Every structure is written in C-alpha cells, then in structure tokens.
Amino acid sequence: MIQAAQTTKPEQTKPQSKKTEPLKPWQKIKPEDFRAATTPEGMVKEGPGKYAGYDYDAAALQSELAKLPNGLSTDQLYNQLIYYLAENYKPIVDKLDHFDTSFEIRNKTPDDLRVHAPDAKKLNVAILLDASGSMAGKIDGKTKMEQAKEAIGRFASQLPDGTTVSLRVYGHKGTNQAKDKAMSCKSSEVVYPSGAYDATRFQQALGRFRPAGWTPLAKAIRDAQSDLVANNGPNTENIVYIVSDGIETCGGDPVAAAQSLHQSNIHAVVNIIGFDVDNAGQKALQAVADAGGGEFSTAQDQQELEMYLEQQYTQMWLAWTNWGNTNWIDVNNQYNAKWQRLQLIAGFSGSQFANKLQTERQHLESALSFLDRKNKLQDGQYSDLSSKISDRYNALEAYRQQRYDELDQILTEKRDKLQAFIEQKQQEMQKKYE
Numbered sequence: 001m002i003q004a005a006q007t008t009k010p011e012q013t014k015p016q017s018k019k020t021e022p023l024k025p026w027q028k029i030k031p032e033d034f035r036a037a038t039t040p041e042g043m044v045k046e047g048p049g050k051y052a053g054y055d056y057d058a059a060a061l062q063s064e065l066a067k068l069p070n071g072l073s074t075d076q077l078y079n080q081l082i083y084y085l086a087e088n089y090k091p092i093v094d095k096l097d098h099f100d101t102s103f104e105i106r107n108k109t110p111d112d113l114r115v116h117a118p119d120a121k122k123l124n125v126a127i128l129l130d131a132s133g134s135m136a137g138k139i140d141g142k143t144k145m146e147q148a149k150e151a152i153g154r155f156a157s158q159l160p161d162g163t164t165v166s167l168r169v170y171g172h173k174g175t176n177q178a179k180d181k182a183m184s185c186k187s188s189e190v191v192y193p194s195g196a197y198d199a200t201r202f203q204q205a206l207g208r209f210r211p212a213g214w215t216p217l218a219k220a221i222r223d224a225q226s227d228l229v230a231n232n233g234p235n236t237e238n239i240v241y242i243v244s245d246g247i248e249t250c251g252g253d254p255v256a257a258a259q260s261l262h263q264s265n266i267h268a269v270v271n272i273i274g275f276d277v278d279n280a281g282q283k284a285l286q287a288v289a290d291a292g293g294g295e296f297s298t299a300q301d302q303q304e305l306e307m308y309l310e311q312q313y314t315q316m317w318l319a320w321t322n323w324g325n326t327n328w329i330d331v332n333n334q335y336n337a338k339w340q341r342l343q344l345i346a347g348f349s350g351s352q353f354a355n356k357l358q359t360e361r362q363h364l365e366s367a368l369s370f371l372d373r374k375n376k377l378q379d380g381q382y383s384d385l386s387s388k389i390s391d392r393y394n395a396l397e398a399y400r401q402q403r404y405d406e407l408d409q410i411l412t413e414k415r416d417k418l419q420a421f422i423e424q425k426q427q428e429m430q431k432k433y434e
Helices: 040-046 058-066 074-085 090-097 144-157 178-185 199-206 217-229 254-262 279-291 302-346 352-373 381-432
Strands: 122-130 164-170 188-196 236-244 269-275 296-299
Touching: 040 090, 040 381, 058 074, 058 352, 074 352, 074 381, 090 302, 090 352, 090 381, 122 144, 122 217, 144 164, 144 199, 144 236, 144 269, 164 199, 164 217, 188 199, 188 217, 217 236, 217 254, 254 269, 254 279, 269 279, 279 296, 302 352, 302 381, 352 381
Parallel strands: 122 164, 122 236, 236 269, 269 296
Antiparallel strands: 164 188
C-alpha cells in the first residue's frame, strides 16, 4: 500500500515588533499650539526643539519659517522659534542634579608599619611576658625579668588615653626541670585584666610573679585572644606585644597560634621582642611574628628593650603625620577633579551648558534675521523678538550661574571641613605620641 506523501505547513513566526523611540517634545504638539516657558526652570525642560543640536538644518528650518502666515503676533512668532530651536538642557541639568559632592579619606596607614591604623578609634593592647626560668639570667647585674618589667611598666604608662591594656605572664609556675614541665606548660595567667591603665595596679601586677619554668608560648598566644575580645569593638585595633628570651619549649606551635590569632575576627597583630635571644631563637621568633602579621625585634639589654618600645610611639607619630599629610593632599586632589568636572558641565566659558546657550542664541538670532528678510515681521517686532531672545538667554545664564555657584560652594565647604578634620585628628594623635 502506497502512503500519500505528507506535507507540512511552514512554521509561522510572529513579526518582530519594532522598538519605538519616545516622542520628542516637538512631536507631541503642533507648532501653533506650543507655548514657550517663561521661567528658567521651565526652559531647561522644554527642549529639544525640532532643529536643535545635531538636528539643526538651516535650510529645512528656513523652509518651515517661510510657510508661516503673515501677521502673527510677537508671542506667536517667539513660540514658533522656541518650538524649532530650544536646545536640550535636560541631560546637563540631570548631571547637576546628581553631581557627586562627596569626599572621603582614602589613604590608610601602610600595612608594613604594623602599628594601629590612624582610622582606628580605639587601641587594644595585650602584653605577654615570658616568665620562664631563663628570664632569671642576668645582664649587667640585673635579671632579664627585672629589666623587662621596668621597660614594660614604662611602655604601659605612656599608652595614649582611651587605650585598654592587659598583662599576661606564662611559664611562671613550677620550675624549668622535667618534673615540673606539665605544670609549667599549663601556666598562662592574666595578672592585669584588660582595661584602662592604672599605674598602681599595673605595677602591683608586675610584682606578682618571678621567672620560674618552661615556655608555653603557643598557649599564651591562644589565651591572648580572650584578653583582647573583652574590649574589642568597631574601629578597634588589637595589638599583641610579646617579650621573650626564648622559643617554645612545651611542644606547642606558636606559628600556627599567631597565624590563627591574626586571621581571627579580631585581626590582632602579633609583635615579638626577642630579649637576649640566640640566633636559632631569633629565627624561630621571627617566624612567629611573620605569621602574626607583626614584626620581630631584638634587644640585648634593658636600654635596647626600652628603645624598641619608644620606637613604637615614634612609628605611630610618623604614621599619623603621613596619614594627615597624604589625606589632606588627596582630599584637595578630589576637590580639583570635581571642580574641573563642574567647570566642564556648567562653567562660564566652554562648558556644556554655556555652549548650548551660545548655540541656541545664535540659531534664534539667525532665524529672526531670516524672518525679517522674508518680511514676516511687523513694525517693532524685530526689536521685541530680539529682546525676548536676550531675556531667555539671560534667564538661562543666571540659572547656569546659580547652579554652578551652589555646587561650587558645597564642594569648597566639604573640602575645607574634611581637611580641617584631618588636621585636627593628625595634631591630636601626634600630641599623644610626642
């Protein structure tokens, strides 16, 4: 049985609809029904005219004007001219309406300074002091522990107002003999809880312990997180200072502990001062400081230890100086860039606004001359229309100047206010670290 060939109808597709452009103002109304705006706020909204901007065509315009009936009033003629030649000010006005007048402090303290950033409102310091038996060793007739206590006491007393500080000791229990290792390696104690510095209580805390056992450095670093968390908050910079004369002796991993603390949600920086440490110890402590995002320094005696701690203030002072100078200049650069953009949009000469004003006036005056040549004007109308064109130009020019002046004043005031804040903050913080 032979089957009939099957035929299929071609698939029908819907015709694609053309995207329609929005009607221009002159397309929404007949020329004879158009009424020109009388205020600058209205004038900047009524364009573009049929032959405005890139659509300007002198021949086509003159053809339209030649068809106008004789005997039209001055207002009717003026409405016709604006209908055809009003420039499009709306994009320029939109730029002015949404002009960004904001300034910001964009430059922070360089990370490699490893000191608290100048944008921080609060400094939170945890001091960890090695109290292992080796700190009983003497330098120039005084134990390393005595020298460290004196240097730390002086450092804490010079911390800026508003700083919270804690003091933790580790390895201060038992002895450095094998029989006491388990006890000593568990010893990590806050002797001055995190809070404002009080000279009497801090000195009493320093006197509560003596060098004794092993060195549980990793445990002390882990425990320091709880000391800092107690006073952590928005815009808080957390810094750990460790004074130690040796490496971990309790089997812990101080590198991992420092890295964990630095990468935690409090982002603490771990600085280590190696006090009379041999070369191997220096390398080990350097690795801990690197993992903690901080710095490692060595001190061979009390004088060098105190010098290091003093340098922390010098670094902070320099950081604030650099912060202030850099940001003051940067704010000025931001102002210059915004002022130049304002000039480009609405400046007196050569700006987008000024150019449109000039173009519109020239086209209107040219069209008026054409009407005069074609005898479309009655007695006195040339002068009256010329005055209306001048009045429109002057009204829009005054509007341009007003918008420019308003934004220029805002930019200047905001720049001056932020620069004054930067100077005040710089001087305030420099004074704390002098």
